[in-house]
Each structure stands twice: as C-alpha cells, then as structure tokens.
Amino acid sequence: MRGDLMKRRGARRALPLAVLGTGAALLLSGCGADGGDAPEAWAKARTQLEQADSVRMVTELRSGAQTSAGATVPDSTDISGPTSGEAFRYVSEFRDGAYTTRDESRTVDGRTYSRFTLEERGGVAGEDPEYAEKWTAAKATGDPSAQGMGAMVDSLLAALPAGDGLDGKEADADTLRRSGQDAVRYVLDVPASGEGGGVALRAFTVAQDDGELLTVETESAGTGAVTTFSEWNAVPPIEAPAEDAIAEPAAAPAT
Numbered sequence: 001m002r003g004d005l006m007k008r009r010g011a012r013r014a015l016p017l018a019v020l021g022t023g024a025a026l027l028l029s030g031c032g033a034d035g036g037d038a039p040e041a042w043a044k045a046r047t048q049l050e051q052a053d054s055v056r057m058v059t060e061l062r063s064g065a066q067t068s069a070g071a072t073v074p075d076s077t078d079i080s081g082p083t084s085g086e087a088f089r090y091v092s093e094f095r096d097g098a099y100t101t102r103d104e105s106r107t108v109d110g111r112t113y114s115r116f117t118l119e120e121r122g123g124v125a126g127e128d129p130e131y132a133e134k135w136t137a138a139k140a141t142g143d144p145s146a147q148g149m150g151a152m153v154d155s156l157l158a159a160l161p162a163g164d165g166l167d168g169k170e171a172d173a174d175t176l177r178r179s180g181q182d183a184v185r186y187v188l189d190v191p192a193s194g195e196g197g198g199v200a201l202r203a204f205t206v207a208q209d210d211g212e213l214l215t216v217e218t219e220s221a222g223t224g225a226v227t228t229f230s231e232w233n234a235v236p237p238i239e240a241p242a243e244d245a246i247a248e249p250a251a252a253p254a255t
Contacts (some may be wrong), residue, residue: 006157037186038171041184042165043164043166044206045211046157046161047163047228048211048212051155051235052232053084054080054082054083054084054230054235056080056235057080057227057228058076058230059076059228060076060227061074061225063155073096075093075095077092077093078090081149082149082150082236083150084149085148086110086140087107087237087238088148088238089105089107092231101120102119103116104116106241107147107148107238110139111139112137112140112141113135114136114138114239115135116133117131119131133163133247134245135246135247144157156194157194160193160194160199160201161192162195166188169189170188170190172186173186177216179230181207181208181209183205183206184206184208199218200218200219201216201217201220202217202219216229
C-alpha cells in the first residue's frame with residue numbers, strides 16, 4: 001500500500017491549486033427562515049470574503065472526482081493565510097482504503113517547505129503518522145500575488161456570483177446548527193455562476209446572528225464540493241517547521 005501511494009505522490013503534488021476554486025456545507029432540516037432573504041444575505045457574505053485580511057478554507061470534494069486531464073482530485077483541501085503577501089499553508093488529503101495520505105506545504109519568509117505523510121485511518125490528523133518524511137525546503141518562486149491565499153480567494157470570487165448576482169433568484173431557506181452556532185442555509189432553485197462560469201453556486205450558509213459566511217456549496221464539471229470558512233481575519237501566523245524536522249539539502253553532484 002505504501003509503495004503504491006508513494007508512486008502517486010508526484011502526480012498529486014502536480015495538481016493545480018486552481019482545483020481549490022471548486023469550493024463548498026452540511027444540511028440539517030429546519031424551519032423559520034425566509035428564502036427571500038437570500039440576495040441580501042449573499043451580498044453581505046460575498047463582501048466579507050472580498051474584504052477578508054485572512055481566512056481558512058476547508059473544502060471537501062466528492063470521492064473519486066477527477067480533473068479534465070484525468071488526475072485524481074484530493075478528497076479534501078485545507079488552505080489558510082493572509083490575503084496579501086506570500087505566507088500560505090496548503091494541505092491536501094487523499095483517502096484510499098484504510099489509509100490517508102497528505103501533501104503539505106507552507107510558504108513563509110521566501111521559503112517553501114513541503115512534506116508527505118501517510119497514516120492509517122482513525123488516527124489523529126497530523127500527529128505521529130505511520131510514515132512522515134522530513135520537510136524539504138526550497139526558495140519560493142513565482143509571484144506571491146498569483147500563488148498565495150489572496151489568489152485562491154480571488155479565484156473563488158471570480159467563480160461565484162457577484163454581490164447582486166442573486167437578485168431576483170428564488171431560494172429555499174432552512175435553519176440549522178453549523179460550526180457551533182445557529183445558521184441559515186439558502187438553497188437556490190436554479191444554481192448561479194460568476195462571470196468566469198464553470199462553477200455553479202447551489203447553496204450557501206451564513207450565521208443567523210451576524211450573517212458571517214460559514215459555507216458555500218458548488219458544482220463544477222459534475223463534481224460537488226463543500227467549502228467551510230473559519231478563522232476570519234484571525235489565521236495564526238504561518239511558521240516554518242522546526243529545524244530538526246527539515247531535511248538536509250542534497251549534496252551537490254561531484255564534478
């Protein structure tokens with residue numbers, strides 16, 4: 001099992017971060033909400049995402065989904081960081097039978113740290129995995145504004161309807177408990193897309209008391225996704241791994 005998963009490691013890390021643009025909730029039955037409030041609730045929720053200084057987004061995708069090129073899409077992705085600058089944390093999970101594999105990376109202070117882990121299901125995520133390579137360090141390359149958290153948020157915003165994009169749209173509403181608080185889930189009668197197309201918003205969930213965006217549900221190329229938002233403007237600083245957890249640089253080839 002481990003050997004097979006290790007062989008696929010390279011292909012998994014090659015997946016474009018654009019897969020995160022297919023973002024987004026959990027449904028509990030409820031009542032007492034008005035679907036006619038959906039346009040106003042969406043406008044407020046989108047503005048929150050537009051103005052966020054930092055945010056965490058955890059996306060669960062349908063198992064077995066693939067990209068148009070046939071590459072396997074992660075079962076989940078967990079990204080966080082400030083929406084300006086280079087600092088960025090990315091974790092993708094692939095669940096295969098009794099095992100979970102993770103590709104992790106952190107970009108901070110001009111360096112990108114990456115590692116691969118494998119653990120048996122039922123363990124504590126990220127703690128004492130069955131196999132964990134040391135982090136590898138490399139100079140961060142490319143334009144941070146095109147690769148960091150800000151770029152991920154911009155990509156999602158481009159795919160979702162504009163602030164007034166739900167005006168005149170019909171929706172049903174349910175009250176529920178989400179992220180430990182009372183919330184309202186709006187389900188569109190007809191899914192709506194942003195200017196970029198390709199991604200359809202099917203539903204979204206906001207906190208009942210202040211309208212904070214909690215989740216969005218989307219579909220892209222037949223793949224459904226649920227993205228949960230948290231740590232609004234309060235993402236912990238992205239830090240480099242401990243020195244003893246970083247692999248020594250490879251020796252230069254002999255000449």
